[in-house]
Amino acid sequence: MNSLTLKAPAKVNYRLDVLRRRPDGYHDLRMIMQRIDLCDEITITVTGSPGIRVTCGREGVPDGPGNIAWRAADALLGLAGKAVGLDIAIAKNIPVAAGLGGGSSDGAAVLMGVNELLGLGFSDERLMEIGVKLGADVPFFIFKKTALAEGVGEVLTALDGVPTVWLAVVNPNVHVSTAWVYQNLQLTSGRSEVKIPRFYGSVAELCAVLANDLESVTIPRYPVISEIKEGLLDGGARGALMSGSGPTVFGVFDDELSARRAAEAMAGRGWFAVAVRTL
Ligand code: ATP
Numbered sequence: 001m002n003s004l005t006l007k008a009p010a011k012v013n014y015r016l017d018v019l020r021r022r023p024d025g026y027h028d029l030r031m032i033m034q035r036i037d038l039c040d041e042i043t044i045t046v047t048g049s050p051g052i053r054v055t056c057g058r059e060g061v062p063d064g065p066g067n068i069a070w071r072a073a074d075a076l077l078g079l080a081g082k083a084v085g086l087d088i089a090i091a092k093n094i095p096v097a098a099g100l101g102g103g104s105s106d107g108a109a110v111l112m113g114v115n116e117l118l119g120l121g122f123s124d125e126r127l128m129e130i131g132v133k134l135g136a137d138v139p140f141f142i143f144k145k146t147a148l149a150e151g152v153g154e155v156l157t158a159l160d161g162v163p164t165v166w167l168a169v170v171n172p173n174v175h176v177s178t179a180w181v182y183q184n185l186q187l188t189s190g191r192s193e194v195k196i197p198r199f200y201g202s203v204a205e206l207c208a209v210l211a212n213d214l215e216s217v218t219i220p221r222y223p224v225i226s227e228i229k230e231g232l233l234d235g236g237a238r239g240a241l242m243s244g245s246g247p248t249v250f251g252v253f254d255d256e257l258s259a260r261r262a263a264e265a266m267a268g269r270g271w272f273a274v275a276v277r278t279l
Helices: 066-081 102-117 124-132 139-144 180-182 203-209 215-221 224-232 256-267
Strands: 003-021 025-045 052-057 083-093 147-151 153-157 167-172 238-242 249-253 270-276
Touching: 003 102, 003 139, 003 167, 003 203, 003 238, 025 102, 025 167, 025 270, 052 066, 052 270, 066 083, 066 102, 066 124, 102 124, 102 139, 139 147, 139 238, 153 180, 167 224, 167 256, 203 224, 203 249, 215 224, 215 238, 215 249, 224 238, 224 249, 256 270
Parallel strands: 052 083
Antiparallel strands: 003 025, 025 083, 025 147, 147 153, 167 249, 167 270, 238 249
């Protein structure tokens, strides 16, 4: 076998509490993270000529060492002491700089794919340790379960019983820098005091937990996010929230048909919009 194709799913945050700013400049977070069936497709091929080549062809995503997929392959080959050639082709379906974790998921897929393709034998735990240095969300995509994520996002606890739901995912085609959002965050929500449940038996219980501290920074700069949230709620969503640092918004629906109808209505207003199932 000298080639492997993998799906790299996006994520949404059902919850994002910023607990405190740390002395090293990062923030301690408490998040509920959920993978969704909106995926990049990554093909990794072992070649005769040494070096790593990444091609993506999407505006705003670098092809070379600037790509997290390149850095993931480089880190793993370095640790394994292998000097093989790798071609990595990314078919990008996940909106970029959108709060959907697309770059981190590509990085995680490359760590898992190269490990398998070359038979390197790294455990998932070891891949997660390597991955957190590439991006805070990378370990979550290697974990592969709905999770409570603490620390900078690397301390993961599986959440059982979270219902599979249909979402309408809407992105207004603006790029938001995660660094800019954290630089402009005022820590005032006081949500760190609030306990969040470990078990979610129904869609209503899930919707009751939806909250994102970063909306307080991103929405004033991009009011279109509020417009999308209202549009989704008017369209029958049980809850609607910005994901990550934004600007993507998701609405939680009771069934596939209502999610598809809402996504079509949003696409009709000129935004990127898809109906997807949670994974
Ligand atoms: P998060 O929710 O983790 O903050 P995001 O969805 O907001 O992530 P990404 O799409 O992961 O943001 O990309 C952020 C930046 O990383 C982009 O501006 C892009 O230039 C860079 N980048 C590097 N590699 C990739 C990749 N494989 N896919 C997407 N972006 C990448």
